[in-house]
Amino acid sequence: MKGYGIKKFYDKHRPKFEKGGKLHAFQSVYEGFESFFYVSEATTTKGSNIRDYIDLKRTMIFVVLAVVPTLLFGMFNIGYQHFKALGLLETTSFINVFVYGLLRVLPVIIVSYLVGLGIEFAFAQIKGHEINEGYLVTGILIPLVLPINTPLWMVAVAVAFSVIIAKEAFGGTGMNIWNPALVARAFLFFAYPAHMSGDEVWIRLGNQAGSVADGFSGATPLGLALTGSVDYNVWDAFWGFIPGSIGETSTFAILLGAIFLIVTGIGSWKIMLSTTLGAVVTGMLINAFAVNPFMEIPFWHHLFLGGFAFGAVFMATDPVSAAQTNRGKWIYGFLIGVLAIIIRVLNPAYPEGVMLAILLMNTFAPLIDHYVVQGNIRRRLKRAAANG
Amino acid sequence: MSDREHLFSRKNLDLLKNPLGPSNPITVQVLGICSALAVTAQIKPAVVMSISVVIVTALANLIISLLRNTIPNRIRIIVQLVVIASLVILVDQVLKAFVYDVSKQLSVFVGLIITNCIIMGRLEAFALANKPWPSFLDGLGNGAGYGLILIIVAFFRELLGSGSVLGYNVVEKIGLDKIGYENNGLMVLSPMALITVGIIIWIHRSRDRSLIEDK
Numbered sequence: 001m002k003g004y005g006i007k008k009f010y011d012k013h014r015p016k017f018e019k020g021g022k023l024h025a026f027q028s029v030y031e032g033f034e035s036f037f038y039v040s041e042a043t044t045t046k047g048s049n050i051r052d053y054i055d056l057k058r059t060m061i062f063v064v065l066a067v068v069p070t071l072l073f074g075m076f077n078i079g080y081q082h083f084k085a086l087g088l089l090e091t092t093s094f095i096n097v098f099v100y101g102l103l104r105v106l107p108v109i110i111v112s113y114l115v116g117l118g119i120e121f122a123f124a125q126i127k128g129h130e131i132n133e134g135y136l137v138t139g140i141l142i143p144l145v146l147p148i149n150t151p152l153w154m155v156a157v158a159v160a161f162s163v164i165i166a167k168e169a170f171g172g173t174g175m176n177i178w179n180p181a182l183v184a185r186a187f188l189f190f191a192y193p194a195h196m197s198g199d200e201v202w203i204r205l206g207n208q209a210g211s212v213a214d215g216f217s218g219a220t221p222l223g224l225a226l227t228g229s230v231d232y233n234v235w236d237a238f239w240g241f242i243p244g245s246i247g248e249t250s251t252f253a254i255l256l257g258a259i260f261l262i263v264t265g266i267g268s269w270k271i272m273l274s275t276t277l278g279a280v281v282t283g284m285l286i287n288a289f290a291v292n293p294f295m296e297i298p299f300w301h302h303l304f305l306g307g308f309a310f311g312a313v314f315m316a317t318d319p320v321s322a323a324q325t326n327r328g329k330w331i332y333g334f335l336i337g338v339l340a341i342i343i344r345v346l347n348p349a350y351p352e353g354v355m356l357a358i359l360l361m362n363t364f365a366p367l368i369d370h371y372v373v374q375g376n377i378r379r380r381l382k383r384a385a386a387n388g
Numbered sequence: 389m390s391d392r393e394h395l396f397s398r399k400n401l402d403l404l405k406n407p408l409g410p411s412n413p414i415t416v417q418v419l420g421i422c423s424a425l426a427v428t429a430q431i432k433p434a435v436v437m438s439i440s441v442v443i444v445t446a447l448a449n450l451i452i453s454l455l456r457n458t459i460p461n462r463i464r465i466i467v468q469l470v471v472i473a474s475l476v477i478l479v480d481q482v483l484k485a486f487v488y489d490v491s492k493q494l495s496v497f498v499g500l501i502i503t504n505c506i507i508m509g510r511l512e513a514f515a516l517a518n519k520p521w522p523s524f525l526d527g528l529g530n531g532a533g534y535g536l537i538l539i540i541v542a543f544f545r546e547l548l549g550s551g552s553v554l555g556y557n558v559v560e561k562i563g564l565d566k567i568g569y570e571n572n573g574l575m576v577l578s579p580m581a582l583i584t585v586g587i588i589i590w591i592h593r594s595r596d597r598s599l600i601e602d603k
Binding site for chain 1: 568569570572573574575577583586587590
């Protein structure tokens, strides 16, 4: 088959990357980019010969598409919060606001992809694997869960840590126990706490920090609630006009992504729904026994605040680290919701409990699956014996 | 004539050398992890801890080996414990007398040397069945193998976590803090000790392939 354009380019240069060619050391890079543009021509030689057209690459690209609304809104919100803090919002055009955010978010994304893909390529080459597309998603999720003021070298260190320790050490894409993007965030949260919480990290002020408007506070609603002052507009939180990590503020944009994931069948609606249920039930219980202003926050507000929606839609549903069985997904998601709200409200040190809740349940997901499968086997054995 | 071995014969030297590499108590046998996590936030306590463990393992091995033919088999664990406990108390008292601040930093972990599986393991596996001199070397080797890993872990944890080496602030000296570098708070917490030990095991196994189990 004679190809055109890019295909021709790849065919022409293929011999250089094959065994014995002078660029063999970069073979995995070559293959990685080729399969980025084209479906792999490799066919099975035995066993099943019919394969689903949705391979790992398509799955990953769908997830990346699903976070686009969040990403775009995140960029806008970075600019919005910046000009709002300076009191210049009325006099700045929409385009300027967006471009300000775009220019601040872009370096984080570039660093995340450069470091992460660099390490993945190196490992693929050393081990003689193909490059997996797994990092395409992780690489965009990591910037979205970080505060805008995270120094770029910290992003690089966290990405390296999560790719090497949380992923490659366990055997690469598909073998990791924890969601790599959350590991990167947890790493930063514990390693550099001053850059991951407080009221100075969420809004980029640049060198105009001295000229903020009167009465301005850069704390997130949850950060404020900790100090006892519950002060936010819940609809601002829903649409996303609040300070927070780059991609987590707009529940609306996240819902768009969620619908996309559910319609395409990539994300599990069971996990999203059960996580929400868990949070609602726990939120109601805490409301019923509230003793401080934080506990009195209406339960449904929690769904819009902090990283809850983002975690439930994009993090908890990670097909690798989540529970695999259907019943397991309900249990897994429900417990994430329960733990997220408990950690958020009852532990003053960690207002962002969603991250820890998901990582904890990632750890237990294989155990949940084990018992679901065992229970199924037992029930069927019993039925077989009864019919026997 | 034939059973009189040279003091530093190849076999005896191996007893001393192997625990540093292919049969390291921490990275290969995965013993003594608890204290490896607890005392490695800084180099100084790790060094003191290592020396203490070397002394206790070497002397306990020697004493038990001397007594090995007189210890009734059924109460051997109690006898071993008495010997280890006495040695640990001696070490603890010496530390309190001469390096009080480090002793306070190590707190219960000096006392907990008693429960360090490496010591008991060597007594059971080696000293009870071997002559005093090889037993002494074996204790010395295993203590040193433990100490080696402890000090490597402590070096990285102190360097990356507190930015210093043996209390000397390297980061400030080079001026890294002025260009935005910050110490990694996670390195000071014990989970990172576990991960550091894990990385050492990873490197150790990929350098010495004979350590990798068959699947």
